[in-house]
Amino acid sequence: MEKRDRLKILRLLNGCTQDILANRLGVPRTSIAMWEKGRYGFSSEVTVKLASALGVQTDYLILGTPPIANAVWIPVPPSRPDYLRSMQDDFTALLPQFLAENMYNASYSDSLADGSRFFLLGQDYYFGCLLIADVKIADSINNILRQIIGEGSITALDHKLDKLDGSVFEFIQTHWLPPDRLPQDFKRVDVAKICQMLERKRGGGYGDEKNESLKLIYRTFNEVVRRYDVPDTAMDKLDDLFVTKFKELSSVPSTSIKVTLLMAEIGKALKSLGCQKRKEEQY
Structure with a gap:
């Protein structure tokens, strides 16, 4: 590749x-x-x-x-039909090479209640990578995996799950991969690591731009507000300003938010609410 x-x-x-x-x-x-x-x-x-x-x-x-031994991937399909077709074409062209390069020769998959599908990918009976495919691309990825890995190496429960957490992976470990089929010391599904990576992705790890923007806005508000004495009567209006700025900036990448301008706007709002700036402590 x-x-x-x-x-x-x-x-x-x-x-x-x-x-x-x-x-x-x-x-x-x-x-x-x-x-x-x-x-x-x-x-x-x-x-x-x-x-x-x-x-x-x-x-x-x-x-x-x-080879990549531990990862969680959550592709985001574009809304435009032509961009979506381009993504599907890219997966069709590149995913087979990616699977071969990482020596993934087995997959476990199942449907989720929202129509998306998850795939555990691994080598033989060790599964360390999780791919969650949106409904728009789930069938394409499923077809690619079946063609490349083969029907015999793909197993599914054939029913929809309404959640994806440690209990699901434990079920796979104990029911689909029973101990009597494998050596006692053979590592099968790294449940803890997969769940940890999944929570990091869901909780707005590096892949969640909206959450990164929220954290930056929150830190900026805290940085400015701590310099003022803010009475309880001003807090509601300050909260309203925070919500307004989040709605305005949440779709903007955190790297593009102009922090100095935001700080100036917050400071101006605090002064208009009658908040007095605290005297700086002398050391």
């Missing part, structure tokens, strides 16, 4: 557009586009940043080795 293709499939699996990945790295979107077309290489410094953003080792990003 070529480096440019590896970059693209990892970006898609991690739910990043070129714009989102560019914002995280602090580079123009055109740089991501050129790298994925193979027209330009990227420096060792950029390689480290890319690997961190995509959740892989630098050696894997460049060389395709060692």
